[in-house]
Amino acid sequence: MTTGFRAPLLLLAVLAMAFAALIAGPVGAQTPAAAPQPIATIDSARAELDQIEATLKREDLSDQELSALRNRIEPLSVGVGEAVELLGPQLSAADARLAQIGPKPADGEPAESPDVAKERDAQTAARQKVDEQIKRGRLLQVEASQVGDQITQRRRELLAKRLFERSRSLLDPTLWIETVTTIPREARSVQLLASDWSAVIGRNLSPSSILAALGSILAALILLLPGRRWLADLGQRLVVEQMPKTRLRRSSTAMLVVIASTLAPALAMLSLYWGLRIAGWLPERVAPLAVAAVWAAGFLGLTHGLMRAFLTPGRPSWRLIELSENAIAEIKNQPMWCALVFVVGRLFDRFNDMIVASLSASIVVSGVFAVANAGTFALALRRVRAAERLEDAEAASQGQSADRFGGPFALLLRLLAWVAVATVLLSAATGYIAFAQFLANQVIWIAVVLSLLFLLLVFVDDLLSTGLSADTPLGKAISGATGVRAESLEQIGVVLSGVARVALIGVAAIILLAPWGLESTDVFSWLRFAVNGVRVGDINISIAGVLGAVLLVVLGFALTKIVQRWLDRDLLPKTRMDTGLKASINTGVGYIGGITVIVIAVSYLGFSLDRLAIVAGALSVGIGFGLQAVISNFVSGVILLAERPIKAGDWIVIGSDQGNVRRISVRSTEIELFDRSTLIVPNSDFITKSVKNVTHGNPVGRVQIELTIAADVDPAEVKKLLLATAKAHSSVLAFPEPQVFFNSLGKADNTFALFASVASPRQASSVKSDLNFALVKAFKAAGVAIGGAAAPSLPEAVDRVGEVLARLSRPVPGLEPAPPHDASRAPLSDEPPAEPQATKS
Numbered sequence: 147m148t149t150g151f152r153a154p155l156l157l158l159a160v161l162a163m164a165f166a167a168l169i170a171g172p173v174g175a176q177t178p179a180a181a182p183q184p185i186a187t188i189d190s191a192r193a194e195l196d197q198i199e200a201t202l203k204r205e206d207l208s209d210q211e212l213s214a215l216r217n218r219i220e221p222l223s224v225g226v227g228e229a230v231e232l233l234g235p236q237l238s239a240a241d242a243r244l245a246q247i248g249p250k251p252a253d254g255e256p257a258e259s260p261d262v263a264k265e266r267d268a269q270t271a272a273r274q275k276v277d278e279q280i281k282r283g284r285l286l287q288v289e290a291s292q293v294g295d296q297i298t299q300r301r302r303e304l305l306a307k308r309l310f311e312r313s314r315s316l317l318d319p320t321l322w323i324e325t326v327t328t329i330p331r332e333a334r335s336v337q338l339l340a341s342d343w344s345a346v347i348g349r350n351l352s353p354s355s356i357l358a359a360l361g362s363i364l365a366a367l368i369l370l371l372p373g374r375r376w377l378a379d380l381g382q383r384l385v386v387e388q389m390p391k392t393r394l395r396r397s398s399t400a401m402l403v404v405i406a407s408t409l410a411p412a413l414a415m416l417s418l419y420w421g422l423r424i425a426g427w428l429p430e431r432v433a434p435l436a437v438a439a440v441w442a443a444g445f446l447g448l449t450h451g452l453m454r455a456f457l458t459p460g461r462p463s464w465r466l467i468e469l470s471e472n473a474i475a476e477i478k479n480q481p482m483w484c485a486l487v488f489v490v491g492r493l494f495d496r497f498n499d500m501i502v503a504s505l506s507a508s509i510v511v512s513g514v515f516a517v518a519n520a521g522t523f524a525l526a527l528r529r530v531r532a533a534e535r536l537e538d539a540e541a542a543s544q545g546q547s548a549d550r551f552g553g554p555f556a557l558l559l560r561l562l563a564w565v566a567v568a569t570v571l572l573s574a575a576t577g578y579i580a581f582a583q584f585l586a587n588q589v590i591w592i593a594v595v596l597s598l599l600f601l602l603l604v605f606v607d608d609l610l611s612t613g614l615s616a617d618t619p620l621g622k623a624i625s626g627a628t629g630v631r632a633e634s635l636e637q638i639g640v641v642l643s644g645v646a647r648v649a650l651i652g653v654a655a656i657i658l659l660a661p662w663g664l665e666s667t668d669v670f671s672w673l674r675f676a677v678n679g680v681r682v683g684d685i686n687i688s689i690a691g692v693l694g695a696v697l698l699v700v701l702g703f704a705l706t707k708i709v710q711r712w713l714d715r716d717l718l719p720k721t722r723m724d725t726g727l728k729a730s731i732n733t734g735v736g737y738i739g740g741i742t743v744i745v746i747a748v749s750y751l752g753f754s755l756d757r758l759a760i761v762a763g764a765l766s767v768g769i770g771f772g773l774q775a776v777i778s779n780f781v782s783g784v785i786l787l788a789e790r791p792i793k794a795g796d797w798i799v800i801g802s803d804q805g806n807v808r809r810i811s812v813r814s815t816e817i818e819l820f821d822r823s824t825l826i827v828p829n830s831d832f833i834t835k836s837v838k839n840v841t842h843g844n845p846v847g848r849v850q851i852e853l854t855i856a857a858d859v860d861p862a863e864v865k866k867l868l869l870a871t872a873k874a875h876s877s878v879l880a881f882p883e884p885q886v887f888f889n890s891l892g893k894a895d896n897t898f899a900l901f902a903s904v905a906s907p908r909q910a911s912s913v914k915s916d917l918n919f920a921l922v923k924a925f926k927a928a929g930v931a932i933g934g935a936a937a938p939s940l941p942e943a944v945d946r947v948g949e950v951l952a953r954l955s956r957p958v959p960g961l962e963p964a965p966p967h968d969a970s971r972a973p974l975s976d977e978p979p980a981e982p983q984a985t986k987s
Contacts, residue, residue, distance in 0.1 A: 184229035188283050191226045194218065195290055202296065212301045219294040223287050230283040233276055240273035309584055314506075315577040316513045324506040335501040343429055350426030362421020366414035374410030374447075377402075394608040396464055400455035401605050404598075407451025412444030431500055438496045442489040445594075449485035452597045453478065466604060470540055473533035480526035487522050488590045491515030491583075513579045519586035520570040523593075527563060559596075563589060584661070592658060599654040606646045611716075614639030633720050640716045695747045702743030710736055729794030733810060734787055782829035786810055792832060792839055797908060799838035800827060840907050846879065847907035849914045851900040851921070852889070854933050861888055864898055867928060871920045872902045877913050879903040895933075 198215055201207070207215075247266045251258055314321045419436045422428040428436060457474050458465045494511050497503075503511075566589045573582035614635050615621045625635055710732050718728040787810060792798055796807045798817065805819035815832065817825040831837075855864050865886045872884035882903045890897040900921075904913050925932050 184232045184283075185279050187225050187229040188279055188286065191222050191229075191286055191290075192282070194222055195286065195293065198293060202293070202300075207300070209301055209304055212297050212304070216294060216297045216301070219290050219297070223290040223294075226283045226286045226290070230280055230287075233280050233283070237273065237276045237280060240269055240276060243269050244273065309581045310578065311580060312577045313509050313579050316510070316517070316574050316579070318577075321506055321509065325504075325510045328504040328507055332501065332503055332507060335503070339431070339501055343427075343432065346429045347427045355425035355427065358421050358425040359427060362418050362424075365417040365421070369410050369414040369417065373414075374406050377406040377410065393604075394612045396466070397601075397605040397608040399464060400458075400466055400601060403455050404448065404451035404601065407454065408444055408448040411447040412440060415440045415443040435493070435496045435500050438493060442493055446482075446485055446489055448598070449481050449594060452594070452601065453481045455601060456597070466601070469533065470537060472536045472540070476533040476536065477526070477529045480522075480529050484519070484522045484526055484590055484593075487515065487518045488587070491519065492587075509579050512583045513574045516570055516579065516582040516586040517574050519590060520567045520582075523563065523586075523589055524567045527560060527567075530560070563593075588661065591661070595654055595658055599650060602650050603647050606650065607643045610639040610643035610646060611636070612639075614642075633722070636720050637717055640712075640720070644712065695750050698750060699743055699747045702746070703740065706736055706739030706743065709739065729810070737784075737787075778830045780813065780829075782833045783810060783813065783815075786815070786829060786832060791842070792837065796842065797840040799840065800831065800835070804838075804840075845907065846882075847904040847910040847913075849878075849900075849902040849904060849910050849917065851914060851917060853898050853900070853921070854895045855898060856931060857892060857894050857896055859896075859930050861896060861898075863928070864896075864930070867924050867930070868898065868900045868921070871924050872900060872917060875902075875913060875916060875920065877904050877909055877916075879905065 198218060201211075201215060244266065247262065247269065250263075250266070419428070419440055422436070423433075456466050457469070457478050459471070459474050459478055462471070491511075494515065495508075498508050498511060566585055570582045570586045570589075573579070573585065613621065614624065621635055625631070713735060714728070714732050718731065721728070723731070786792060792807055792810075792815075794807050794809060798804065798807060800817075803817070803819060803825055805817045805825060808816045808818050808824075810829070814826050814828050817827060819825055853864075853868075855861075865888075868886045869884055872878050873880075878884060879902075884900065884902040887899045887901070888896065889899050900917070902913070902917070904910055922932065
């Protein structure tokens with residue numbers, strides 16, 4: 147079985163085995179095996195390690211044999227470690243008993259009884275025996291680690307020797323001439339194999355064997371042709387009928403397509419294989435080729451299923467990637483061509499091993515198929531680039547921005563793929579055929595594993611995040627059975643999705659690195675070495691320890707940022723918390739994560755917490771004077787996050803500035819003013835100074851409008867208009883209900899005040915503006931002037947003055963006007979004229 151066939155399918159196999167382990171775990175737990183004695187475990191480990199060391203003295207060990215030996219090291223070391231842990235309490239108990247007995251009496255002191263001396267000797271012997279076993283166990287652990295390192299080093303040397311061993315270039319004409327001359331020999335080997343195979347069939351030819359062979363062929367045809375389609379259609383119908391129209395329906399359909407496309411050909415070939423084995427028609431030397439054919443069928447089915455899952459020609463709504471039909475037509479056949487060339491090349495390698503082909507023929511076959519793999523992959527990259535141009539052109543025609551496939555990460559992968567293709571061609575031309583074949587296989591392998599990983603990540607995220615929502619039958623069933631709220635169930639789904647995706651990425655990383663000699667035992671061994679390290683006293687001074695601490699700090703802060711981003715984007719939006727509390731939780735997680743990472747990193751270097759406390763006490767005086775302001779702001783920030791007098795999103799007034807709180811950091815708080823500028827205020831100012839929080843506790847906003855109305859207008863009519871206008875606005879709360887107050891009574895004008903409540907103080911200004919517009923319109927429609935009686939215009943004033951003058955010039959009845967004075971008619975006497983007689987009414 148080749149590595150290329152095994153690796154992509156191993157990811158599905160690991161998931162299946164994990165699921166089986168979860169099911170079988172409780173059953174196995176019902177009959178626990180008796181725990182072996184610690185001393186017996188150490189003796190058994192000693193014997194097994196001696197056997198491994200004796201086997202390592204052979205120089206002809208293959209990579210598979212070395213890998214098997216390496217896999218025995220880790221369980222051995224773990225078992226010894228558990229035995230040492232079991233012996234630890236026994237040693238402590240022996241020390242406690244010896245402490246109770248006490249030391250031997252000194253010279254001059256009263257002698258002790260023989261029973262006490264005998265008991266002390268017995269306890270001392272028992273303690274010495276336990277201590278010796280603990281030392282043996284620890285020595286075995288060190289020796290096992292050294293043997294494991296020796297095996298790993300031999301595997302690396304073997305891999306490097308195999309990969310970088312230079313043979314003959316494909317451009318060498320003598321290689322091709324020599325290969326042609328060996329064709330008759332290869333033909334005789336094939337004829338001999340055919341005759342052996344026919345002889346095996348002839349010896350086992352019987353009705354039962356014929357029936358078994360025909361039955362296996364019929365089963366293979368049923369599985370390969372209608373079975374695959376029937377399984378895919380059945381799964382798709384179940385998904386469509388049982389699941390709501392969410393992303394889970396699309397990803398579940400894609401997973402079913404991949405599973406059906408992988409299992410159908412693999413099971414068909416496996417049925418044929420077992421049918422020939424049962425019939426006795428399969429020679430032992432052909433069995434490896436038959437097993438390779440089974441994995442080849444599964445690999446081709448997996449590739450075809452991934453292509454259908456991602457591209458889905460003719461069904462755009464079911465695609466996992468957004469591509470047009472023209473782009474799909476460019477790239478839909480390329481994955482199958484790459485997989486087909488890869489599979490044929492691996493089968494030819496197995497066939498050459500089976501017939502013991504000549505060295506020149508093996509070199510030619512390996513080199514040709516390595517170049518062919520590189521060529522098909524290069525053609526696929528060109529097709530992807532052509533599809534990208536089509537997408538860009540279509541986006542430009544629609545006036546949209548042209549986005550590249552996958553962004554910078556996909557561009558980096560494409561560049562690395564081109565480098566790998568060029569390296570394969572150069573290696574084949576310079577004679578490094580083994581390296582060219584290995585690298586060509588890795589290109590196909592990595593592409594398939596990353597594609598499968600992406601599909602599994604999407605499916606797991608949709609299954610746990612979307613599938614556990616209250617809209618799905620599964621979410622409703624779990625919520626109804628457990629009583630968990632729908633929002634809490636969604637949060638649990640988000641957490642489980644994150645854990646599952648991290649696990650999938652870890653498994654995929656191990657699978658991708660497996661051909662380079664990395665195994666899970668190596669990973670655990672590295673972790674143990676990083677924990678133990680090279681220590682002087684209690685402090686780890688190794689380079690790996692220092693680099694590990696630095697890497698731990700970097701990864702810890704990165705993980706803290708990821709967790710904060712996950713909380714802010716996925717978890718907290720699904721809660722009922724207000725914006726300020728969400729921001730406080732997010733910032734608090736950052737503080738806790740940063741402090742935890744630093745403490746863990748320092749402890750990782752060997753500094754215990756009590757020593758850190760001593761160092762912190764020695765530096766506290768200097769820190770108190772030199773960093774007083776920084777510490778004051780930090781403590782104030784912690785108080786702000788704990789007591790929450792202000793929080794993110796609050797509208798505050800500090801001094802002459804006011805605005806919205808955007809972020810509370812370690813040292814300061816950012817406030818966005820209403821002119822869009824940012825004011826940075828030290829945290830200590832919020833503790834030591836007066837701050838007005840307009841939206842503290844989300845209070846109700848209040849709108850106040852004062853009006854002046856002419857005194858001759860009915861106050862009841864004014865109140866009716868004010869209340870009707872306020873209640874008609876959608877943002878005015880019904881409780882507390884709007885109120886109207888008659889503030890002042892005047893000779894010409896009366897003053898009224900309207901009070902209305904809104905949900906937030908931030909709405910007060912806009913609602914007041916809306917009510918002003920509405921009141922102007924309502925009072926105008928009612929014929930009531932706002933602001934008292936309106937002053938007359940200039941024409942009206944002139945007309946009124948004219949009316950007054952005309953009224954004054956009009957004669958009063960009974961009063962005749964005096965005749966005009968004539969001087970010629972004046973009397974000559976000096977007596978005044980007589981007064982006129984009043985007219986009787």
